[in-house]
Amino acid sequence: MVLQTEKRKKEHIDLCVNKDVSFDKKTTLLECIELNYSSLPEIDLSAVDLSTIFLGKNFSFPFIVSAITGGAQVSKKINLQIAEACSVVGVGMGLGSMRAMIEKPSLKETYNVKKDFANIFVSGNLGVAQLENYSIKEIDLAVQSIEVDALAIHVNSAQEAMQPEGDTNFSNLITKISDASDSLSIPIYVKEVGHGISFDIASKLAKTNITAIDVQGAGGTSWTRVDSLRHKKSFGNVFRNIGLPTAVSIIKTKKALIGHNKKIIASGGIRNGLDAVKSIVLGADLVGNALPVLQCQQKNGVRGVVDYLENFKKEMEIASFLVGCKNISKLQEQEYFVIGQLNDWLK
Ligand SMILES: Cc1cc2nc3c(=O)[nH]c(=O)nc-3n(C[C@H](O)[C@H](O)[C@H](O)COP(=O)(O)O)c2cc1C
Incomplete structure (x- = not known):
């Protein structure tokens, strides 16, 4: 099983870096959000401060590298280089699924970035189906052994359905998530993998003790x-574009979480600081992406990721300046306009 998991991890990285794995007929629909541009913002661009605190950790701007890897030997270098870049820039990162290290604890070193970069927020990761296979005690031991700050439970029915070896029994998993959120020693949040969280799922999750929802909507990397x-399954192409665009998922999740004290992470196809700021205006607390960071790491290592993140931060600051907002809470009060196709989704 570990060997199969390790092989799958390597294939995922190779495919994501070398093939076109994006949605080809769907976008995030963030292009249908227009900000209230101000030609006279009445603030100084250099005074824009997008720093924030998420689950007790400081972020220099509201960004988390979405879960990418762990469990294969190639994962160790990728995770350490991303962690170093996040530590330099002051943002957080997600690790890939920890299933491999629960099965084989010696693989812990491929995930253990906290031992070198204790200052950054790091989330562990586990597929929701694994809540059936491992006890809370086993999961707790695993997350404690690498000292992560939170555990992201990924919900990925579309992806699993594409895999011959996929875990496709999704019965009763909301109860499992709820139980885990009551008993695990660290906060849990729920994340998709790029096909989006709907209003009804967010409403059900709102009643649990999870701390956040990471929407991972459609428009970026397609995991189907x-x-x-x-x-090489032909039906894969039929499902390539399945899911809720990221803008829809943020708006619906925000609505479902009204009155519940939970955070929103906007992700799935977020490719620049303007889209990131639009996501914050829609109500997100953090934004994230995976594939662009992996591509920068593969090309230019730590330096590549640092440059990418610094540029992204600058874009977010400029976008905030252009709507006259000097911090995140001001952005979250901003008005916005919905145009085009997004209106159809929101009807
Ligand atoms: C190579 C690679 C491996 C990934 N592995 C995981 C994983 O183990 N667990 C998980 O929750 N998401 C995983 N993801 C999904 C991302 O966290 C993210 O949800 C998805 O790629 C959409 O974001 P993007 O459009 O910015 O790439 C992986 C992404 C990439 C690129």
Whole structure:
């Protein structure tokens, strides 16, 4: 099983870096959000401060590298280089699924970035189906052994359905998430993998003790596409564009979480600081992405990721300046306009 998991991890990285794995007929629809541009913002661009605190950790701007890897030997270098860049810039990162290290604890070193970069927020990661296979005690031991700050539970029915070896029994998993959120020693949040969280799922999750929802909507990396390339399954192409665009998922999740004290992470196809600021205006607390960071790491290592993150931060600051907002809470009060196709989704 570990060997199969390790092989899958390597294939995921190779496919994501070398093939076109994006949605080809769907976008995030963040292009249908227009900000209230100000030609006279009445603030100084250099005074824009997007720093924030998420689950007790400081972020220099509201960004988390979404879960990418762990469990294969190639993962160790990727995770350490991303962690170093996050530490330099002051943002957080997610680790890939920890299933491999629960099965084989010696793989812990491929995830253990906290031992070198204790200052950054790091989330562990586990597929929701694994809540059936491992006890809370086993999961707790695993997360404590690498000292992560939170555990992201990924919910990925579309991806699993593409895999011959996929875990496709999704019965009763909301109860499992709820139980885990009551008993695990660290905060839990729920994340998709790029096909989006709907209003009804967010409403059910709102009643649990999870701390956040990471929407991971459609418009960026398509995981039905990645896994169908792996298995050369023709039906994979049928499902390449399945899911809720990221803008829809943020708006619906925000609505579902009204009155509940939970955070929102906006992700899935977020490719620049303007889209990131639009996501904050829609109500997100953090934004994230995976594939662009992996591509920068593969090309230019730590320096590549630092440059990418610094540029992204600058874009977010400029976008905030252009709507006259000097911090995140001001952005979250900003008005915005919905145009085009997004209106159809929101009807
Ligand atoms: C190579 C690679 C491996 C990934 N592995 C995981 C994983 O183990 N667990 C998980 O929750 N998400 C995983 N993801 C999904 C991302 O966290 C993210 O949800 C998805 O790629 C959409 O974001 P993007 O459009 O910015 O890439 C992986 C992404 C990439 C690129």
